[in-house]
Amino acid sequence: MDIEDEDIGEYYEDVTDEPDQYEIDGECYYPDPVENSRYYLDIDEETLEDQELKTWYRIYQIREELRSLQKRRLQIHSKISKLTSNDKDNLKSLNEEADAINCRIRALNIESRNNTFYDEDGYHLDWKFISLSAKEKTDFKCSQCYVVLRNHSHLLHAHHIDRDKKNNDPSNLKPLCVICHSEQYRHDFMINKISQKDRRLIEYLRTKNDMSRDVHEAENEADIVAKIMLDLY
Incomplete structure (x- = not known):
């Protein structure tokens, strides 16, 4: 809840x-x-x-x-x-x-x-807060591909490393983007749940991680992201 x-x-x-x-x-x-x-x-x-x-x-x-x-x-x-x-x-x-x-x-x-x-799906009732706390510790960055999803936090999950949903110790929670999360052991069921739009957005943001941008480039990025979100890019 x-x-x-x-x-x-x-x-x-x-x-x-x-x-x-x-x-x-x-x-x-x-x-x-x-x-x-x-x-x-x-x-x-x-x-x-x-x-x-x-x-x-x-x-x-x-x-x-x-x-x-x-x-x-x-x-x-x-x-x-x-x-x-x-x-x-x-x-x-x-x-x-x-x-x-x-x-x-x-x-x-x-x-x-x-x-x-815990709810019927096995998640802690306070999971929203628990997962948010885990994401905040990495400043909303995926721990595997390092994509920053601060403005698209719904695409960043808190992964239980030992696959035990009841083990919500901070050391057992690893922030992962939905793509990296789907690549974890026995998480392939998630692959088909990732929309093409979300996949393209993450892949685009990954390419921008290590690049320095001036104001003009930042404005272009905002336009591209907006188009992706509208599924027009």
Whole structure:
């Protein structure tokens, strides 16, 4: 289900003009300024009697806690890299905190594999957000052919490397254009689903990856892309 579906979307608030921080179950979360168009749930206890909304609420809690833990883990690694040999006490303390964070992340990842969090096709209910996060890490670039699909993100997929749809760990998600995705092991069923128009668009954008363009060339590219999208090129 999409977070903006009619039955769920009314319980989300746009956080574009978000506060410096917000709180869930007594835990404080700080919005990511780079991702300030995300949504967060605003649900009262009476509404949470609905089991489906309870599921979504827990999915959201897991998502936000993982993001918070992952940020803290990066901060710890940064601090450790700056320590000297005389900072043994600080090193021990930071390593213990990092170990505790890793344990908590593993526990949350195990919980997120709960069957109630997945749709009938086997994808996580929050797959739209999970896949978008994976694409953003490569700036919407295919990890295999390196075509940039920032303006055509529907042609970029998040591929499960181990082919386990429940393993949504960031290390298991590889952004691939639809062509490269169809070339993966046992993914040939996707080949016939790629329209000729989309294939030509990707192939065209691939040729432009390593070329520097001036304003005039960029305008020509925009015209060509527009024609392809209209299936006139």
